[in-house]
Amino acid sequence: xxxxxxxxxxxxxxxxxxxxxxxxxxxxxxxxxxxxxxxxxxxxxxxxxxxxxxxxxxxxxxxxxxxxxxxxxxxxxxxxxxxxxxxxxxxxxxxxxxxxxxxxxxxxxxxxxxxxxxxxxxxxxxxxxxxxxxxxxxxxxxxxxxxxxxxxxxxxxxxxxxxxxxxxxxxxxxxxxxxxxxxxxxxxxxxxxxxxxxxxxxxxxxxxxxxxxxxxxxxxxxxxxxxxxxxxxxxxxxxxxxxxxxxxxxxxxxxxxxxxxxxxxxxxxxxxxxxxxxxxxxxxxxxxxxxxxxxxxxxxxxxxxxxxxxxxxxxxxxxxxxxxxxxxxxxxxxxxxxxxxxxxxxxxxxxxxxxxxxxx
Numbered sequence: 001x002x003x004x005x006x007x008x009x010x011x012x013x014x015x016x017x018x019x020x021x022x023x024x025x026x027x028x029x030x031x032x033x034x035x036x037x038x039x040x041x042x043x044x045x046x047x048x049x050x051x052x053x054x055x056x057x058x059x060x061x062x063x064x065x066x067x068x069x070x071x072x073x074x075x076x077x078x079x080x081x082x083x084x085x086x087x088x089x090x091x092x093x094x095x096x097x098x099x100x101x102x103x104x105x106x107x108x109x110x111x112x113x114x115x116x117x118x119x120x121x122x123x124x125x126x127x128x129x130x131x132x133x134x135x136x137x138x139x140x141x142x143x144x145x146x147x148x149x150x151x152x153x154x155x156x157x158x159x160x161x162x163x164x165x166x167x168x169x170x171x172x173x174x175x176x177x178x179x180x181x182x183x184x185x186x187x188x189x190x191x192x193x194x195x196x197x198x199x200x201x202x203x204x205x206x207x208x209x210x211x212x213x214x215x216x217x218x219x220x221x222x223x224x225x226x227x228x229x230x231x232x233x234x235x236x237x238x239x240x241x242x243x244x245x246x247x248x249x250x251x252x253x254x255x256x257x258x259x260x261x262x263x264x265x266x267x268x269x270x271x272x273x274x275x276x277x278x279x280x281x282x283x284x285x286x287x288x289x290x291x292x293x294x295x296x297x298x299x300x301x302x303x304x305x306x307x308x309x310x311x312x313x314x315x316x317x318x319x320x321x322x323x324x325x326x327x328x329x330x331x332x333x334x335x336x337x338x339x340x341x342x343x344x345x346x347x348x349x350x351x352x353x354x355x356x357x358x359x360x
Contacts (some may be wrong), residue, residue, distance in 0.1 A: 073260050074315045076332055077267075080219055080242070081260040083338040084250045089214050094340035098210040101217075104348060105163050105175040110139045112159035121288060122152045133190040135183040146187040150244075150298045154179025154291030161287070165347040166217075170224035172236040174346060177216035179294035180244035184251050185209050199253030212247045214343045219243035221342030226333040232326060235272040237293040242266045244297035252305050261310030265300040267322050268314045 072078075089095070112118045123142050124130075135149025136142070137156075144152060154176060157163055163175045185204040192201045220243040229236055245266040249259040272292070276285040304310070315322045316331070323331055 071313055073264070073310070073312045076315055077260050077263050077310075077312075079338065080246050080263050081256050083219070084215055084246045084259055085256040087215075087338060089211050089340055091214075091340040091344060094214050094343040095207070095210055097343050097346065098213050098217075100348070101164055101175050101213065101343070101346065102178070102206075102210060105157050105178050106138060108158075108160060108162045109153065109156040111162070112156040113139045115159060117284060118156055118159040118287070121155055124148060133187065133194045133196070135187045136190075144183075146183045147295055147299045147302070149183035149187065150180045151288075151291040151295035152179075153183050154240075154294035155288040156291075158290040159287045162349050165349060166221050166224060166342060167347065168221070168225045169228040170230060170236050170239070172220060172224055172239055173290065174217040174220045174243070174342060175213070176237070176240045176290035176294070177220065177244045177247070178213060179291055180248050180297045181209060181212045181216065181251070183294070184248050184298060185212070188251065199251065202253070204251070208251075212251060214340055215338075216243040216247045217342040217346060218338050218340060219246055221346075222334060222336065222338055223332065225335045230274055232328055233274055234326060235274045235277065235289060237289045238271045240290050240293040241269065241297050244294050245300055248298055249301045249304065252301055254301065254305060258304050261308070262301045262304040264310035264312065264314040265304065265308070266297060268311050269296060269300065271326060 113122075119140075122137065122140060124144055125148060130143050131145045134143040135146050135153075137144060137149060137152045139156075140152070142149075142152060157179055158173065158176055163173050166172050166174050185208065188196075188198045189203045191198055192203055220239040223239050223242065224236070229238060242263060245262050246259060249262040254262065272289055275281045276283050276289070311317075313321060318324060323329055
């Protein structure tokens with residue numbers, strides 16, 4: 001067999017040499033003829049072509065390439081970040097209402113735990129996991145990471161459809177945001193008391209939580225006043241995700257720019273369809289959709305905290321932005337600047353869960 005292999009290798013080398021010699025001889029007259037027919041300038045240009053030619057020319061001329069024109073953030077994004085970081089809540093009515101909303105929302109969540117359809121969705125992803133200094137889920141033995149904690153608290157709050165209500169061009173339940181706010185406040189406080197240094201070592205008070213609630217209510221409510229998301233088939237929990245992302249970013253100690261980055265991530269994140277709220281597809285996802293939005297909000301803020309950047313024109317970018325893809329080309333309209341209006345005027349469901357939907 002070794003003799004046969006040697007013979008095959010020898011034959012193969014001989015054939016390759018013959019092919020190479022034939023190819024070179026065949027190409028030589030063509031190349032020569034081509035060089036005679038091409039003008040000198042064309043031949044020179046062809047020989048020196050390079051994909052780096054523009055950069056090489058810039059180096060020779062000592063002129064740097066013109067920088068690309070980078071558009072700034074959509075104003076809708078910067079307005080939210082500016083409000084979260086720079087607006088001081090001084091309305092006693094807003095704080096008084098926020099206290100009632102806080103108690104009412106926790107009560108709704110604790111009542112939701114009585115239903116196995118709710119409780120079966122709660123707890124760690126891996127059974128038995130206990131996160132050191134993690135978020136404690138009220139009414140349960142669970143101590144979770146803040147992302148899963150936000151889902152747990154958000155789902156139990158929303159399960160019975162009893163928490164507060166906001167009716168405008170888009171309706172919703174601004175206290176849904178407490179799922180993200182409480183989870184992050186609890187985790188940061190426990191971690192920092194154990195020697196951590198999240199958000200500069202801050203420990204949160206109830207008043208801090210109430211202020212975050214007021215701002216989350218305001219963002220969600222103002223975005224809903226004149227803008228209907230259900231008309232384009234989107235679920236209103238997109239506003240929970242955006243509002244929670246904004247306030248949680250501030251709670252985590254992110255800068256104003258990082259908060260803007262996180263908010264853009266919330267808008268680009270892909271939005272829930274309303275189909276699970278309507279026939280023929282009505283089902284229980286409507287009861288944990290807000291928990292999912294809270295979970296996504298915390299996750300996105302933590303990603304930006306680790307250095308992820310934003311998408312400056314996430315709303316207005318032609319073809320690919322939120323307005324063109326999901327809002328039929330319309331821009332958001334606003335009735336008022338962000339303040340404390342929504343918390344001061346939010347509705348409580350005293351008698352029974354539900355919403356009044358008026359014809360438009």
